[in-house]
Amino acid sequence: MESEFETLVIGGGLVGASVAMGIASKGRSVAVLDGGDSDFRASRGNFGLTWVQGKGAENPAYARLNIFGAGLWPSFSEELEGATGVPIGYRKPGGLEFCLTEQEWIDRSEEMRLVSHHTDGEFTYEMLDHDEVKKRVPLISDSVLGASYSPHDGHLNPLYLLRALQQNMISLGCRYLPNQKVASVIRDQDGFKLHTKDRQFFADRIVLCCGLDNSRLAQQLGMHIPVEPVRGQLLVTERVAPFLSMPSLQVRQTCEGTLQIGDSHEHTDLDDGTSLSMITKIASRAVKIFPHLENVHLNRAWGALRIMTPDGLPVYHQSEQYPGAFAVSCHSGVTLSVVHAGMVADWICGSEPHHLINAFSADRFNV
Numbered sequence: 001m002e003s004e005f006e007t008l009v010i011g012g013g014l015v016g017a018s019v020a021m022g023i024a025s026k027g028r029s030v031a032v033l034d035g036g037d038s039d040f041r042a043s044r045g046n047f048g049l050t051w052v053q054g055k056g057a058e059n060p061a062y063a064r065l066n067i068f069g070a071g072l073w074p075s076f077s078e079e080l081e082g083a084t085g086v087p088i089g090y091r092k093p094g095g096l097e098f099c100l101t102e103q104e105w106i107d108r109s110e111e112m113r114l115v116s117h118h119t120d121g122e123f124t125y126e127m128l129d130h131d132e133v134k135k136r137v138p139l140i141s142d143s144v145l146g147a148s149y150s151p152h153d154g155h156l157n158p159l160y161l162l163r164a165l166q167q168n169m170i171s172l173g174c175r176y177l178p179n180q181k182v183a184s185v186i187r188d189q190d191g192f193k194l195h196t197k198d199r200q201f202f203a204d205r206i207v208l209c210c211g212l213d214n215s216r217l218a219q220q221l222g223m224h225i226p227v228e229p230v231r232g233q234l235l236v237t238e239r240v241a242p243f244l245s246m247p248s249l250q251v252r253q254t255c256e257g258t259l260q261i262g263d264s265h266e267h268t269d270l271d272d273g274t275s276l277s278m279i280t281k282i283a284s285r286a287v288k289i290f291p292h293l294e295n296v297h298l299n300r301a302w303g304a305l306r307i308m309t310p311d312g313l314p315v316y317h318q319s320e321q322y323p324g325a326f327a328v329s330c331h332s333g334v335t336l337s338v339v340h341a342g343m344v345a346d347w348i349c350g351s352e353p354h355h356l357i358n359a360f361s362a363d364r365f366n367v
């Protein structure tokens, strides 16, 4: 069976769904070919933060991209909820990152200073000492020396975000084809030809958004997109009375009252399982910050694989050899969803790339 589309997006996770929604919102013909439930899917196992603080301390362009995206989130979430009725639960109370040692405090202060500098002061923050943190989050322990606080951070329910993006892209006219894992892609005189297990697809333009499989398919199109898995393990507790009014990188309280606790960074290749030693470490740090959690029950733990480039920055790349073939990879697909549905989709539809995404071509890896 054969099918033809103007643009095919490969992968229907947070990145593919955001890009496809943005393309469909311009009235363009677009379809998503997605894999199956046995694939690695970061979009179904993440922490749900829209996080800005600290990002881009070593890369000014990344700092500017994140602060720009953070400014768009309130209206983006409102529009998405309005269009779909899916309660993604976005809140922007700001975020805290706790410091337990002097060194953490020193490092964090410097990171925050750099991000603020790179964004000409648009990124604002405070370094809070213990007493200041306690005023905002009274249940912290004496082990907490202080915290960085930034009003630009927020959080949401990432599964509802994915559902809302997919639902909206479909209602805007995008076709969604699950269980169509792309095995190969070639370019001939008629355009791009893709093969799945039992079907062939044709398109004038394709966008690789298939997470850890981006490297393999990109290679078939003459692009070098190095991504590797970095595992994170997350824990979810039973519901507890509200005590944490804003998220942190280690602990956040969901709208429903459960606590999500993370996060590890482990180089375990393609193993997305859990380990008792890491679960213990993650839980112990949370209890060190909030001793009252000691007897709270864990409901669930899981591992998921981040899609990490060598420098940790996103990739927005068009093949030089085969113009019309694009690749999008990133490890902050919740936070950057708003950017992918906006300026990245515009660029794929033919606009000049916005200066904020220009810096993220994969050419930087060709050394």
Ligand SMILES: Cc1cc2nc3c(=O)[nH]c(=O)nc-3n(C[C@H](O)[C@H](O)[C@H](O)COP(=O)(O)OP(=O)(O)OC[C@H]3O[C@@H](n4cnc5c(N)ncnc54)[C@H](O)[C@@H]3O)c2cc1C
Pocket: 010, 011, 012, 013, 014, 015, 016, 017, 033, 034, 035, 036, 039, 040, 041, 042, 043, 044, 045, 046, 047, 048, 049, 050, 051, 180, 181, 182, 183, 209, 210, 211, 212, 213, 231, 232, 233, 234, 263, 303, 304, 305, 306, 307, 329, 330, 331, 332, 333, 334, 335, 336
């Ligand atoms: C533990 C953890 C915590 C995280 N926390 C945050 C956070 O707090 N904030 C944040 O911004 N980001 C966070 N992230 C990162 C975020 O989850 C990812 O950046 C994002 O989900 C990546 O989306 P994706 O669509 O690129 O990849 P995926 O979600 O992996 O989706 C890839 C899709 O492509 C499909 N696919 C694969 N191969 C093929 C193929 N050959 N053909 C067709 N389809 C294919 C798969 O089935 C899948 O649907 C976290 C990630 C992890 C692992």
